[in-house]
Amino acid sequence: MEEKFLKAGTDAYSNALHRIWWxxxxxxxKAESGDIKDRDYSRTKRVLGFQELANDILDHxxxxxxxxxxxxxxxxxxxxxxxxxxxxxxxxPPSNSNIVSRTTTLLREELTVRRVEMMEEDDIVETIEDLRDDVMRREAGWS
Incomplete structure (x- = not known):
């Protein structure tokens, strides 16, 4: 228990507080003001509140x-x-966890052949939407 919360770890899993911070x-x-105290953490709460999403996003x-x-x-x-x-x-439709797991797996595969840093934000959003929708269509029996 002490190692999980108090000791410095060698990876993100060895210290729970480090993992939450990261x-x-x-x-x-980011806040428009640029001030740290004005940052919006609503996305953080949504991600960390959904274990499958947190694991699949933060571990890739x-x-x-x-x-x-x-x-x-x-x-x-x-x-x-x-x-x-x-x-x-x-x-x-599949469970939300199943959608996240399959979509992030497909995204990881997609990004092995594309340079993500060269993609525009709209292209990133479109890619993830397309992959997510494909996962849902396949599960619904569509081809």
């Missing part, structure tokens, strides 16, 4: 590129996925 650093929205190399982390946090959070499900487009 997750917050990757997901907060693409998490080091903040526009991808932000897009994943916005497009794969419970609220967004539940809104899509409520639209009724897909019959028997």
């Amino acid at each position: 997750g917050a650093e990757l997901t907060y929205e 190399d693409f998490a080091r590129y903040i526009p991808v982390t932000h897009a994943c946090g916005d497009l794969l959070c419970h609220d967004t996925l539940n809104e899509i499900k409520e639209e009724g487009t897909y019959n028997n």
Whole structure:
């Protein structure tokens, strides 16, 4: 228990507070004022409040590129996925955890052949939306 909270670790899993801090650093929205105390941590709360999303975003190399982390946090959070499900487009949609797991796996694969730093933010959002929607279509039995 002491190692988990008090000792310096060798990786993000060895210290829970470090992992939470790093997750917050990757997901907060900068304030227009530029002041640290005005940062918006609502995305951070959504990401860290959804274990599958937090693990899948923060454990992949693409998490080091903040526009991808932000897009994943916005497009794969419970609220967004539940809104899509409520639209009724897909019959028997998969669980939110399943959608996140499959989408981030496909994203990781996609980014092995694309240089994420060269992508515009709109392209990042479109890529994640397309992958997420593809996961939901496949699960609904569409081809």
